[in-house]
Amino acid sequence: MNSRGAVLVCVTGQRDCDRLIKAGKRIAEERSVPLHVLCVQPTSAGFDADCEELEYLRQTSRDVQAEMSVYFHDDAALLAVGFVKQIGATHIVTGMAEAPVNGFVEVLHKLLPQIPISMVAKDGIIYNICPTNRKAVPARMMNA
Template sequence: MKKKTAVLVCVTGQRDCDRLIKAGRKIADREGLSVQVLCVLPIQAGSKDCSEELEHLRQTARDADAEMTVFFHDDPALMAVGFVKQIGAVHIVTGMAEAPVNGFVDVIHNLLPKIPIAMVGKDGTVYNLLPESNRTPVVQALA
């Protein structure tokens, strides 16, 4: 069975990650791909109430014609890499790392160096980490 290709949008349990889903939908439309949304929360978050935020993101994903998957694991980057391989993702969308940098994008880029990563800032600006760019970010506006 052939793997399907998709844009994988990696979100946290924060409400403002809806901008990532919308950016992922634009990339998917441009490239003729489906969209998958992945949220990996720490194991101990399973006991905390983050249902409102997750429901908001699930609804945003549904509005963007995307499936959303939630995992509880303490290594979100490795879970994301495994999910990329499982769904056959060819593009990844994340938020911009704030200080302190947790290494999420670095781990994904090191393990999947041929897959472009779009990082969306709080203001909606998209920075692309492209395979051929040798880790030099490129700013691109998604209109």
């Protein structure tokens, strides 16, 4: 796990998610930490995933010196939580939930209440969910 932390950008595989990557890059630069991009596609997407869109996002990630990982899984939020822990992310960037709300951000915040989440709207405005105030917890309990 990265002791310095990292910024994780969660994208859906749509071309306009490039705004999330750019916002994540600014946050990562402010904190002097690496940037990672994660795309979780439903397993049913399989070969039907839009490869052109994913390639565009991969190139956008590469342009800002970020590593992009693509997984096929039916529970994007749960996979993202595991990925956050794997890379030691200290900040998460997502898009804004649209109707119908799928609960992705809510699950992230519930399972990772100590990590700030920045949600980037289509117009570029960034909304933040701040960490829940908690009493200090010993490090060994945080990793459990």
